[in-house]
Amino acid sequence: MPLTSPWRRDFPGILALEAEGQTYLDSAATAQKPQAMLDALLGYYAGGAANVHRAQHLPGERATRAFEDCRHKVAQRLNAASASEIVFTHGATEAFNLLAYGLDDEFQAGDEIVISALEHHANLLPWQQLARRRGLKLVVLPLDSAGGVDLDQAATLIGPRTRLLAVSQLSNVLGRWQPLTALLALAKAQGVLTVVDGAQGVVHGRQDLRALDCDFYVCSSHKLYGPDGVGVLYGRAAALQRLRHWQFGGEMVRQADYQDAEFRGAPLGFEAGTPPIAGVIGLGASLDYLGALDQAAVAAHEAALHAKLLAGLGAREGIRLLGSPQVALASFVVTGVHNADLAHLFTEQGVAVRAGHHCAMPLLQRLGLAGAIRVSLGLYNDGADLERFFAALDRALELLR
Ligand SMILES: Cc1ncc(COP(=O)(O)O)c(C=O)c1O
Known part of the structure; x- marks a missing residue:
């Protein structure tokens, strides 16, 4: 056939x-991108581009509404409890870097970060740098012959010194779903923060992050038939509050004087400067397209x-x-x-x-x-x-x- x-x-x-x-x-x-996504990009630019969250004028309000609608669409795709748990970044890689800076204060010398042997550099190098800055140890979970994390070994390696577990949902090389539920259970038993790399997994259907119960989940738009230049950082509300602000500039402050500033919480507090407006609107269109199939x-x-x-x-x-x-x-x-x-x-x-x-x-x-x-x-x-x-x-x- x-x-x-x-x-x-x-x-x-x-x-x-x-x-x-x-x-x-x-x-x-x-x-590759669906025509519906290309139409949305053209519609945004040809209809009159405007910055978001800043202006009261009609184009500004329209762009803000379209942008925030997409936050809801992403929250739906991931089954997040609220759209405010979705932070837009400029890529999945940036989201990991945000986390590795934002969680800096959670660690003391000698603490351990656990990753798996199959991680993409995006979910490895930022943690390596954090480990260097803070004197931490990176512990690597070995794999079984099918290409999944070996759970028996994970049970012995995730322990009282572990502060963070960062693992892939689906390997970009081996194409295998990782035993996430079991890994997250091991982490939770030790009170460990959890980060899931969903860059490949999110492509294969809706996610249920409320059921998965990870602290953070990262993915990118361009693998999801959306535009490049957009990443998504999901954080459980309580987990997002543990993040230190990392980039500083427009629209992430509540108020500022010459000497000091007070920052917003998530999501806007982590979206300093003009976000990838067209990209986010395009991602929303791709999600609509995929959702209708x-x-x-x-x-x-x-x-x-x-x-x-x-x-x-x-x-x-x-x-x-x-x-x-x-x-x-x-x-x-x-x-x-x-x-x-x-x-x-x-x-x-x-x-x-x-x-x-x-x-x-x-x-x-x-x-x-x-x-x-x-x-x-x-x-x-x-x-x-x-x-x-x-x-x-x-x-x-x-x-x-
Ligand atoms: C598993 C995995 N994680 C992270 C990334 C990084 O995504 P991006 O390049 O969109 O930042 C990729 C991209 O290839 C990936 O396959």
């Missing part, structure tokens, strides 16, 4: 790439594509799949072939896959690899994309072996 995507035509970027002879298989890095049909389409991808990789000799992916993504290496050579041949054949360390260098090192090829699919991909990928793979292997 041909695997066609009923949503492909909603994404002009994928059609433009196709017309150029390009097959886009790198959605975990950034997703038949979720079961999207999940079934992605699962069928994934099965075809895994079957095709499994049928070829010498391919080592990394872990046991559960979403429409697969990272692999080929015995005796350097991933950079393979990547070069994919590029030459117009197949856009990702190669390298995927911003998770320590994980690749732990797997004994310099890099890997990653194929990641969006809801607009179809069976023909995979056929082009396999044709390119076979041709590359023929040349390289």
